[in-house]
Amino acid sequence: MAGNSDPLTPRAKIAVTAGKAVAAASRAAGRGSGSVIGGRVALKLDPDLLARLAQHLDVTLVSATNGKTTTTRLIAEALRAAGPVVSNALGANMPAGITSALAGGSDARFGVIEVDEKYLAGVARDTDPKCIALLNLSRDQLDRAAETRMLAENWREGLAGSKAVIVANADDPLVVWAASSSPNVIWVAAGQMWKDDAWSCPSCGGVMQRPGDDWFCGECGFRRPTPSWALSGDHVLDPHGSAWPIHLQLPGRANKANAASSAAVAAVFGVPPQVALERMYQVQAVAGRYDxxxxxxxxxxxxxxxxxxxxxxxxxxxxxxxxxxxxxxxxxxxxxxxxxxxxxxxxxxxxxxxxxxxxxxxxxxxxxxxxxxxxxxxxxxxxxxxxxxxxxxxxxxxxxxxxxxxxxxxxx
Structure with a gap:
C-alpha cells in the first residue's frame, strides 16, 4: 500500500530493466510504444512482477466494455490533486501492458489502471486494489469475447469478498449482478442508453421489467439498487445531495457519466467532487479520441x-x-x-x-x-x-x- 516503499527484489529489477530495453528497441524499430512486448519480457523473467510493482501503490482498476480509457484518464487527472499517479494512459490493458506502465511509475502514490474485462479478476488478485470502477457490459468482439452474462459471472466470482471499494453503475443490471458479490459497493446512477444486452435477468434468466429509468426482475426480485451518486443533466449529485457542475472538454452524455463515476472514485481517496471535476476539464482528447x-x-x-x-x-x-x-x-x-x-x-x-x-x-x-x-x-x-x-x-x-x-x- 502507499507509503510502503519496499525496494524491488534483484530479480524484479532485472525484469524491469530488460522490459524497458525491449520496449525501447521496439519503439526504435517503429513497432509502436513497445509497452506490451516489454511487459511480456518482464513478466517472463519475474512472473510476480505486477504484484511487486503494485505493492506500494493505492490502486484503482477501471473495467467496462465502453469508456475504460477515458474514465481511466479522468480518474488519473482527479487523483493528481492528491499525489503522483502512474497509469496505462495509452490503453494497453492486459497484464503485460499494465506491468509495463507500472514499471515507469516508481515515485507514484496512486495507480489508475484500465483493465480488459476478461482479465479483471486476475489483475485484481495481483494488484490488491483499493477501488474498482465497473461501468458497463455489452456485446463486443463477438468472435472471441464471452457472452456478456459469462463475463458478468467471471467478474462476480472474481470479485466475491474483495476488500476493494467497488464503484458500480446502478443502471446496468449485468454490472449490478457482478458487483453484488462484494461487501462494499458504491452505486452510481450513470445511465444506460444501450439496453439490448439486459432484457433477461442475469440472476435467474427471467424477463427484466424496465419502467422508466428503473429496472427489476418480476420473477426473482433482483432490482436496481439505490444509488448514492448520480448523473443529473450537467451535474453530479453526491451522497449529501449536493449538485456539482460537470465542465468537460470531452463531448456527450457518455463522458458526463464517466465523470460521475470518476468523481465517486476520487471521493474514495479523499478528493472532493469540486476539485475532481475541475481537474477533469484538463482532458481534451484521449489517445486521439475526440481530437x-x-x-x-x-x-x-x-x-x-x-x-x-x-x-x-x-x-x-x-x-x-x-x-x-x-x-x-x-x-x-x-x-x-x-x-x-x-x-x-x-x-x-x-x-x-x-x-x-x-x-x-x-x-x-x-x-x-x-x-x-x-x-x-x-x-x-x-x-x-x-x-x-x-x-x-x-x-x-x-x-x-x-x-x-x-x-x-x-x-x-
Missing amino acids: VVQFQGRDLRLLLAKNPAGWLETFSLIDQPPAPVILSVNARGADGTDTSWLWDVDYTRLSGHPIFVLGDRKLDLAVRLEVANQQFQVCDTVDQAVQLCPPGRIEVIANYTAFQDLRRRVGN
Whole structure:
C-alpha cells in the first residue's frame, strides 16, 4: 500500500530493466510504444512482477466494455490533486501492458489502471486494489469475447469478498449482478442508453421489467439498487445531495457519466467532487479520441466506436444534418473478425447526413446502410472521402484498427 516503499527484489529489477530495453528497441524499430512486448519480457523473467510493482501503490482498476480509457484518464487527472499517479494512459490493458506502465511509475502514490474485462479478476488478485470502477457490459468482439452474462459471472466470482471499494453503475443490471458479490459497493446512477444486452435477468434468466429509468426482475426480485451518486443533466449529485457542475472538454452524455463515476472514485481517496471535476476539464482528447484535426484543409473530428453500444452513444454526439459523416470499419484481430454486430446498430439516426464508407469491411457496412435506406458513397481512402464531403466539419467514426489507420493517415 502507499507509503510502503519496499525496494524491488534483484530479480524484479532485472525484469524491469530488460522490459524497458525491449520496449525501447521496439519503439526504435517503429513497432509502436513497445509497452506490451516489454511487459511480456518482464513478466517472463519475474512472473510476480505486477504484484511487486503494485505493492506500494493505492490502486484503482477501471473495467467496462465502453469508456475504460477515458474514465481511466479522468480518474488519473482527479487523483493528481492528491499525489503522483502512474497509469496505462495509452490503453494497453492486459497484464503485460499494465506491468509495463507500472514499471515507469516508481515515485507514484496512486495507480489508475484500465483493465480488459476478461482479465479483471486476475489483475485484481495481483494488484490488491483499493477501488474498482465497473461501468458497463455489452456485446463486443463477438468472435472471441464471452457472452456478456459469462463475463458478468467471471467478474462476480472474481470479485466475491474483495476488500476493494467497488464503484458500480446502478443502471446496468449485468454490472449490478457482478458487483453484488462484494461487501462494499458504491452505486452510481450513470445511465444506460444501450439496453439490448439486459432484457433477461442475469440472476435467474427471467424477463427484466424496465419502467422508466428503473429496472427489476418480476420473477426473482433482483432490482436496481439505490444509488448514492448520480448523473443529473450537467451535474453530479453526491451522497449529501449536493449538485456539482460537470465542465468537460470531452463531448456527450457518455463522458458526463464517466465523470460521475470518476468523481465517486476520487471521493474514495479523499478528493472532493469540486476539485475532481475541475481537474477533469484538463482532458481534451484521449489517445486521439475526440481530437479535431486538420486534413486537406478540412476539420475532421475523430470518434472511436467499437460495438453497438458505442456507436449509439457516438451518434448522439453528431450535430444535426447536414454534417458529413465518414464511417470506417475493419475486422482484424483487435476488432473481432465477426461483423454481424453492424446489424444491431440503428443507422437511421444518420438520416439526412451525407455518409461516406471506408475500411476493410466497407461492403459489409454498405449492405447494412442500404437496408437502413441511407444514402452513402463507398470510398477507397480517407483522402477520397474528404474530397467528396460537402462543407462543414467532418465527423469520422471508426472501430479500433480503422481508427488507428485513420490517425496515421491524418497525422494525429
